[in-house]
Structure formats: structure tokens, C-alpha cells
Amino acid sequence: MKDIACLLITGASSGLGEEFARQLAHRCETMVLVARRGDRLTTLAGELVREYGVQVRCFEADLSISAQRNQLAAALAEKKLHPDCLINNAGIGDYGTFADASWEKLETMMRLNMEGLTHLCHLILPDMISRQHGSIINISSLASILPIPDFAVYAATKAFVSSFSEALRIELKECCINVLAVCPGPVHTEFGKVAARVQGQDFDGMREWFYVDKEQVVSEAIMAMDARNARVYPGWKIALAAAGISLLPLAVLRLIMSTRPRKSA
Ligand SMILES: NC(=O)c1ccc[n+]([C@@H]2O[C@H](COP(=O)([O-])OP(=O)(O)OC[C@H]3O[C@@H](n4cnc5c(N)ncnc54)[C@H](OP(=O)(O)O)[C@@H]3O)[C@@H](O)[C@H]2O)c1
Structure with a gap:
């Protein structure tokens, strides 16, 4: 059943984005894959075309840069591609104390994780609204409900x-456009390597127990999208942790976070 006319996935060159592409290819007429590493996108596109007969367009873009987001939107318009499903997945992290961080990396992260995601919604939404149809999946994190040293x-x-997605969802309800925030806990992807400040930087081993497979994260996210849910914490341990966190008084949360669970080993 091809129920998605045009799916746009950012950060499709690895990890969760690549997995979304694999799990949704059979439902799409056209897919638009975006990331900086065009060679990876082309290889993935080849596989998806062969396996699912889906049309795939690849765009190399650095989504932390406003001009490149505008160029992407212009290229979509020129090729008459009108996404009815947008997966805002591209994102990076940075492990370590704030004072020691590279400002360049922090700035890029804020531009990509917040500004890029918001700008893409803004660029794509007018078209979805005019069609009164569409779906937006914003990849957030369990970290969205935790201030993490x-x-x-x-x-x-x-x-x-998470906050933006909740509010946008309400604004778009009348337009039949669903907005979902996906809030994974730790997942083995390239994320950890990119977030690390030094090669091989590692973290408290007890967290390993919390890891959820990327396949499960994505399949639960797709189920939540189909159910038109507002938010999902994929994996029962993560869902349980989220429920627990939401019940804790801030003072208790502060005590727990003062153990520095993300401090590098
Ligand atoms: N893995 C986790 O533990 C975890 C947990 C919670 C939430 N998340 C979130 O999940 C999302 C996906 O991350 P992942 O775990 O799949 O990590 P990943 O394997 O490192 O994938 C990140 C993707 O983002 C793309 N990207 C990075 N910088 C970009 C830029 N400037 N412009 C365009 N694309 C860019 C990367 O492609 P290029 O390098 O080719 O550009 C890559 O395709 C992120 O939003 C992350 O915050 C991850």
C-alpha cells in the first residue's frame, strides 16, 4: 500500500534516518533523502529503488546553514516534489562540560537541531496546509525532559x-496534519562518535542496559505516526523511565542528575 506520496527524511545517510528510509520505502511513491554525505545517500537510494521500486531523490545539504535549507526547498519546488510526510531527523550531540565545549560545535548543534528543524517545518508546511493533509515527525529525545549535566x-x-512539536500539533489539528515527537533513549548509531570530543570517549557502562535497537525505535515511531499520536518513547524501559521522570519533583530530579550520568569515564 503506497499511502505516502512524497516522504522527506533529513539525516538519511546513517542511523535512525537510514532506518526510517528502509522501513517506509514500501509505502512511498517518492522519497527525498537529505544529508551532507551524498555518496551514502546514493548507495541507499540504489538499494531502495531495486528492492521497493520507489523513486528516490537525493540532496546533499548542510542543514545547519539557512541558505542550504532554502536551496533544498527551491529544488523541491522546481522538481514539483511536495512532501506529505516530513521526518526531521538530522541532529548531533556534544558530550562534555559546557565551559569546555567548542563554541563552533555548540552553535552548529543549535542551528541544526533547533533552527534547521523549525525552518524545514516552516518551508514545507504551507504546501501541506493547502492540501489539508500531511504528517511531521520530529526526532526529539528522552533528553528533552531531562536537564542533563x-x-x-x-x-x-x-x-x-518536544515543546515546539506539541504546540505545532495543536495549531495544525484543524488542517488534518499530525505532528509527532519521537523521544528515543540511547540507540547505537553514529551519534555517540559524533558527540564525543575525543576519540573513544566512553560513558558509564550501566547505561548500556537502556539501549534500544534502531529497528525498534523506528518501528514504534511509525506505529505512533499511523496512530496519529503526539509523542512516543520507543522501548518499554525508555517509556517507563519517561513516566517516572514526569512524576518526579524537580528537587529529586536535581539530586539524581547531580550523579552526572553522562560524565565521560
Ligand atoms: N542515537 C541516540 O542515542 C539518539 C537518542 C535520542 C535521539 N537521537 C536523535 O536521533 C536523530 C538521528 O541521530 P542518529 O542517532 O541516527 O545519529 P547518526 O547516525 O549520527 O545520524 C545523524 C544524521 O544526521 C545527519 N547530519 C548531521 N549533521 C548534519 C548537517 N549539518 N546537515 C545535514 N545532515 C546532518 C548525518 O548525515 P551527514 O553526516 O551525512 O550529514 C546523519 O545522517 C538525531 O536528531 C539525534 O539527536 C539519537
């Missing part, structure tokens, strides 16, 4: 994503 700016960018 040693991951402070990343967690704050994801708090923005």
Missing part, C-alpha cells in the same frame, strides 16, 4: 523540539 546544550535543544 555534561550534555546540557543537547538536552536543551531537544526540550525545544
Whole structure:
């Protein structure tokens, strides 16, 4: 059943974005894959075309740069591609204390995780609204409900994503456009390597228990999109942790976070 006319996925060159492309290819007439590493996108596109007979367009773009987001939107318009499903997935993290961070990396992260995601919604929405049809999936994080020392700016960018998604969802309800915030806990992708400040930087081993497979994260996200849900915490352990966190008084949360769960080993 091809129920998605045009799906746009950002950050499709690895991790969750690539997995979304694989799991949704059979439902799409056309897919638009976006990331900086065009060679990876082309390889993935080849596989998806062969396996699912879907049309795939690849766009190389650095979504932390406003001009490149505008160029992407212009290219979509020129090729008459009108996404009815947008997966705002591209994002990076930065592990370590705030004071020691590289400002360049923090700035890029804020531009990508918040500004890029918001700008793409703004660029794509008018078309969805005129068709009174569409779906937006914003990839947030369990970190969006936790102020996390040693991951402070990343967690704050994801708090923005969850808050923005909730409000946007209400604004768009009358237009039959669903907005979903996906809030994964830790997942093995390239994320950890990109977030690390030094090669091989590692974290408290007890967190390993919390990891959820990317396949499960994406399949639960797709189920939540189909159910037109507002938010999903994929994996029962993560869902349980989220429920627990939401019940805790801030003072208790502060005590727990003062153990520095993200401090590098
Ligand atoms: N993995 C986790 O533990 C975890 C947990 C919660 C939430 N998340 C969120 O999940 C999303 C996907 O991350 P992932 O875990 O799949 O990590 P990943 O494997 O590192 O994938 C990140 C994707 O974002 C793209 N990207 C990075 N910088 C970009 C830029 N400037 N412009 C365009 N694309 C860019 C990367 O492609 P290029 O490098 O080719 O540009 C890549 O395709 C992120 O929003 C992340 O915050 C991850």
C-alpha cells in the first residue's frame, strides 16, 4: 500500500534516518533523502529503488546553514516534489562540560537541531496546509525532559523540539496534519562518535542496559505516526523511565542528575 506520496527524511545517510528510509520505502511513491554525505545517500537510494521500486531523490545539504535549507526547498519546488510526510531527523550531540565545549560545535548543534528543524517545518508546511493533509515527525529525545549535566546544550535543544512539536500539533489539528515527537533513549548509531570530543570517549557502562535497537525505535515511531499520536518513547524501559521522570519533583530530579550520568569515564 503506497499511502505516502512524497516522504522527506533529513539525516538519511546513517542511523535512525537510514532506518526510517528502509522501513517506509514500501509505502512511498517518492522519497527525498537529505544529508551532507551524498555518496551514502546514493548507495541507499540504489538499494531502495531495486528492492521497493520507489523513486528516490537525493540532496546533499548542510542543514545547519539557512541558505542550504532554502536551496533544498527551491529544488523541491522546481522538481514539483511536495512532501506529505516530513521526518526531521538530522541532529548531533556534544558530550562534555559546557565551559569546555567548542563554541563552533555548540552553535552548529543549535542551528541544526533547533533552527534547521523549525525552518524545514516552516518551508514545507504551507504546501501541506493547502492540501489539508500531511504528517511531521520530529526526532526529539528522552533528553528533552531531562536537564542533563555534561550534555546540557543537547538536552536543551531537544526540550525545544518536544515543546515546539506539541504546540505545532495543536495549531495544525484543524488542517488534518499530525505532528509527532519521537523521544528515543540511547540507540547505537553514529551519534555517540559524533558527540564525543575525543576519540573513544566512553560513558558509564550501566547505561548500556537502556539501549534500544534502531529497528525498534523506528518501528514504534511509525506505529505512533499511523496512530496519529503526539509523542512516543520507543522501548518499554525508555517509556517507563519517561513516566517516572514526569512524576518526579524537580528537587529529586536535581539530586539524581547531580550523579552526572553522562560524565565521560
Ligand atoms: N542515537 C541516540 O542515542 C539518539 C537518542 C535520542 C535521539 N537521537 C536523535 O536521533 C536523530 C538521528 O541521530 P542518529 O542517532 O541516527 O545519529 P547518526 O547516525 O549520527 O545520524 C545523524 C544524521 O544526521 C545527519 N547530519 C548531521 N549533521 C548534519 C548537517 N549539518 N546537515 C545535514 N545532515 C546532518 C548525518 O548525515 P551527514 O553526516 O551525512 O550529514 C546523519 O545522517 C538525531 O536528531 C539525534 O539527536 C539519537
